[in-house]
Amino acid sequence: MxxxxxxxxxxxxxxxxxxxxxxxxxxxxxxxxxxxTVTQAGFNRLKLGSFEVTVLQDGARAVENPQSIFGTxxxxxxxxxxxxxxxxxxxxxxxxxxxxxVNTGTDLILFDTGNGAGGREGGAGRMLENLKASGYTPxxxxxxxxSHMHGDHIGGITEGGAPxxxxxxxxxxxxxxxxxxxxxxxxSPAEGGHKGxxxxxxxxxxKATFYGDGASIASGITAIAAAGxxxxxxxxxxxxxxxxxxxxADTANHFVLSLRQPDWEVRFDADKAAAAATxxxxxxxIAADRIPFIGYHMPYPSVGYVEKAGEGFRFVxxxxxxxx
Ligand SMILES: [Zn+2]
Numbered sequence: 001m002x003x004x005x006x007x008x009x010x011x012x013x014x015x016x017x018x019x020x021x022x023x024x025x026x027x028x029x030x031x032x033x034x035x036x037t038v039t040q041a042g043f044n045r046l047k048l049g050s051f052e053v054t055v056l057q058d059g060a061r062a063v064e065n066p067q068s069i070f071g072t073x074x075x076x077x078x079x080x081x082x083x084x085x086x087x088x089x090x091x092x093x094x095x096x097x098x099x100x101x102v103n104t105g106t107d108l109i110l111f112d113t114g115n116g117a118g119g120r121e122g123g124a125g126r127m128l129e130n131l132k133a134s135g136y137t138p139x140x141x142x143x144x145x146x147s148h149m150h151g152d153h154i155g156g157i158t159e160g161g162a163p164x165x166x167x168x169x170x171x172x173x174x175x176x177x178x179x180x181x182x183x184x185x186x187x188s189p190a191e192g193g194h195k196g197x198x199x200x201x202x203x204x205x206x207k208a209t210f211y212g213d214g215a216s217i218a219s220g221i222t223a224i225a226a227a228g229x230x231x232x233x234x235x236x237x238x239x240x241x242x243x244x245x246x247x248x249a250d251t252a253n254h255f256v257l258s259l260r261q262p263d264w265e266v267r268f269d270a271d272k273a274a275a276a277a278t279x280x281x282x283x284x285x286i287a288a289d290r291i292p293f294i295g296y297h298m299p300y301p302s303v304g305y306v307e308k309a310g311e312g313f314r315f316v317x318x319x320x321x322x323x324x
Contacts, residue, residue: 042130044301046322049241051104051220053322054134055294055302058097058114058156059124066093070257071264079257079264086256093254097152098302099127100247100294101136102238107218108136109143111236111247112296113164116155127156128164141165145217146172147249148233149180149197150268153296158200170208171217172201175225176232177210226251226282228275229268235282245322246293251275251282253297255304255315259283262312283313292318 044055063069071079080090097119100111114127128138144165146154149172158164181202185194211217213225217236226235229250236247252258253266262279269275286293287306294303303318 040300042126043134044303045134046245046303046318048238048245048322049243051102051238051240053238053245053294054101054103055300056099056101056114056127056130056134057300058099058127058130058152059119059122060094060096060300061119061122061124062092062094064092066090066254066257069093069267070254071261072267073265074261082256082260086260088256094299095253095297096300096302097124097127098294098296098298098300099156101131101134101141102221104218104220104240107142108140109145109218109221110141110165110168111145112147112153112249113144113156115152116157116164117159118151118155124152125156128159138165139167141168143218144168144170145236146170146176146201147235147247147296148173148176148230149193149201150230150250151193151196153249154196154200157204163204168207170204171211171223172205172208173223173232173234174210174212175227176230176234177201177205179231224282226278228271228273228278229253230270233278244289244291246282246286246291248282248286248293248295250296251279252295255295255298259306259313259315260310284308287313292322 040057042057046053066083067076067079083090097114099114102109102111115124117125119125131138144157156164180194180197185191211223213223215223217223220239222237224235224237226233233250235249235251238245238247253268257264258266258279262283263276265272266275283306287308290305292303292305298304298315303322305316305318306313307316
């Protein structure tokens with residue numbers, strides 16, 4: 001083998017050209033393509049009989065230290081073990097928020113309203129933007145249904161001090177409204193929630209219908225009391241064309257920690273024992289009926305099934321079941 005000086009030179013030139021390929025790209029008119037700031041599609045559309053169901057993404061927020069929220073009566077090791085077993089990080093978790101828009105053909109009904117302006121700095125408060133992206137205007141919404149009156153569910157009901165949905169009526173849970181409106185909450189840990197309800201919900205009461213357990217919200221949509229998370233927390237059964245879907249709101253707030261271990265205590269649940277009993281009751285039914293559900297804090301796109309597994313339930317994300 002006898003490489004001449006010339007062929008060595010040629011080989012060297014070839015090698016240099018190959019290594020310099022990136023610099024050739026910079027001769028284009030636009031040298032850089034910035035990373036997109038869009039992280040996910042803003043809505044997820046499903047069919048249920050003759051109803052159209054749209055999950056609107058209100059955004060996502062990461063929080064530290066999952067064990068300070070879920071499994072507060074368990075050891076750090078137990079909580080971390082369950083997270084690790086399910087491929088989840090142990091130091092941080094993500095919350096997503098999923099208001100749901102249902103077009104029944106006669107009504108356009110929004111279930112919960114997201115964080116609103118107060119959540120925007122943290123990356124949430126995008127319900128309205130995504131409602132528009134999904135093809136509707138706020139003027140078209142005929143009814144706003146509130147599952148319970150925590151800030152991440154009622155924050156978007158007003159925008160700039162005015163009702164976000166100018167033509168809508170409202171459906172509020174009677175027990176929930178009565179609890180949060182009560183002035184005896186002043187000076188309690190629930191004082192902030194009380195003030196939010198007085199500011200944003202009470203002025204809308206004259207355009208509201210107050211529902212209780214078993215109430216019909218609209219044709220095919222029924223309220224089911226599911227207290228524990230809050231005193232008037234409610235879930236909804238939606239039925240169209242012989243198909244059922246449950247909106248479970250905040251019955252379970254994490255797809256692993258709340259479902260695999262329904263009895264673990266959750267900081268956000270007002271009555272921890274009642275919340276655990278409700279979790280079991282609601283998800284036993286969903287598992288037995290093998291119907292899909294949308295959980296407000298299930299990982300976006302927020303739709304799935306559950307099957308009984310071990311001490312609790314296993315979350316099975318929806319894929320194409322509701323498209324065909
Ligand atoms: Zn919530």
